[in-house]
Amino acid sequence: MLNFSIILALHLDGTISLTNSLSDLHKLNFLILNLFWFYCAKLIGLYSNVLKRDAGPTMKDTALTLFFYFISIYTLSNYFFFLDFSPGFLILSSIFITFLIVAWKFYFLALRRAQRRFWVERTRIVILGANRAGREISKYLNANPQLGYKVEGIFDDYVPPVLEGQKLLGKIEDCFNYMKTTGISEVYCVLPNKEISRIKLLMQEADKLMIRFKLVPDINDFIEHNVFTGKNLKFSLLTHRTEPLENKANEVRKRIFDVVFSLLVVAGLLSWLIPILGLMIKWDSKGPVFFKQLRSGRDNRPFYCFKFRTMAVNYDADRKQTQKGDARVTRVGAFLRKTSMDELPQFINVLLGDMSVVGPRPHMLKHTEDYSVLIDKYMVRQFLTPGITGWAQVNGFRGETKETESMSKRVEADLWYLENWSLFLDIRIVLLTVWQAMKGSENAY
DSSP: OOHHHHHHHHHEEEEOOOOOOHHHHHHHHHHHHHHHHHHHHHHHTTSSSTTOOHHHHHHHHHHHHHHHHHHHHHHHHTTTTTTTOOHHHHHHHHHHHHHHHHHHHHHHHHHHHHHHHHSSSSSSEEEEEHHHHHHHHHHHHHHOGGEEEEEEEOSSSSSSSSOOOOOEEEEGGHHHHHHHHHOOOOOEOOOOOGHHHHHHEEEEHHHHHEEEEEEOOOOOOOOHTOOOOSSSOSOEEEEEEEGGGGGHHHHHHHHHHHHHHHHIIIIIHHHHHHHHHHHHHHHHSOOEEEEEEEEGGGGOOEEEEEOOOOOOTTTTTTTTTOOOOOOTOOOHHOOOOOHGGGGHHHHHHHHHHHEEEEOOOBBBHHHHHHHHHHTTGGGGGGGSSSSOOOOOHHHHHHSSOSSHHHHHHHHHHHHHHHHHHOOHHHHHHHHHHHHHHHHHTOOOO
C-alpha cells in the first residue's frame, strides 16, 4: 500500500510515467521511504500482537505511525538533496497512504472480530481461589477471547456465597487430578498471601506434573484500579520462571533454525555418510544399521529416537545405560560414540518435529520415571523439545549418570537453558558441540 501510494502520487504529480522504468534516484527514494515506514512502525509497535490487541489501541498506533512517518518525510525532504519531492507529491502520497492504511485496518478489525476465535489458539486454564479476584479474572478472560485463554472453572475449599456464573470444579486438592484427566497444563493461583506455604507446595507439585503455575498477587481492589502488567491483561501476573520459548515468535525462530540446519546436515553429510557407516556397522556386527528407542519428548510424550547402532543387539538397551568399558559396545560403535557421530540420525528426528538441534537430551522412559521421583523440578525440562545437544552436554554433563547428583546437575543446566534461551545461545552451543566432538570427550563411551 505504501509503494502503491508513492507510485500513484509520483504519476499524478507528473514526476514519472507508469510506462517508463524508474530512475536510480527514484529507486533510492523508494528504499528510503520504505525504511522510514519500517522504522516508524517498529517504533510504535504497529505490527505487534495484531490478533490480540484491542481495536482502540490498534487505530491509535496506526495514527501515530502515520504521524511520525509524515513528520519524517516532510522534515528530511528539506535537508537531503536526493529526497527531492515536490509539495504536490508529499500531499498526494500522504492522502493515499492514510486512506489505504485506515481502510485496511477497519476491514481487518471487522474480519478479525468475526474470525478471531479461529485465529487465536486458546489455552485452557483453571483458577485456584474463588475469592472476588478469582471470579473477576475468570469473567475477564472468558469475556476477552482475543487474549487466548479459556477458563474451565475455579477450585476452592470454600464455596463463596455468590459465584457470579462461574463454575466451581471442586476443592484445591482436586485441582491437579482434574488437570491431568482433562489435559489442562496451566493454572492461575489467586490464593491470598497468608497461604504462602501452601502456594509453595502447589508450585512444587505443578513442576512435577509439568503444569505451568502463574501467580496473581494479592493486591487489594486491583480490578477497580486497573493494574496493568502488559498490553492485554487487566491484572498483575507473576510466574516463578521465565520461558522465552513460550513466545510464539521465538518458537518460530527456533524451528526455522532447526529445519534449515538439519536440512544442511542431512543433504550435505548424511546423504553420503549413511551408506559408508551402514556398511561398516553391518561388517562389524550383526543387526540393523539404525537403533531406535522410545524416549521422553516434549510434554513427556514418547517418541522414537534414531541413532546409529553402536552395540551388539541386547535386551538391556532400554533399561541399562552405557558404562565405561561396556562389553556391548562394538569396535565401530566405540568410534561413533567417541566422535558423537552416532547421534547424527537424530537430525531426521528434528525434521519430523520430535526433536530440536539444541535442547535437553531425551532420556529413556524408565529414567524419566525414576528421576522424576528423586529430583525436584526434573519434569520441568520436559516443557522443552529435546535436543541433539544442549547446555548440559557442552558443560560436561553428558554420558552415564552413576549418581543422582550427576543427573541433578544436568537438570539444573537444562532449566538454565529453558529460562535463558536465545537464538545466539543455540548457535553458541552448536559451535561448542562441534569443537568438543573434534577434540573428544572423556564422558563419551
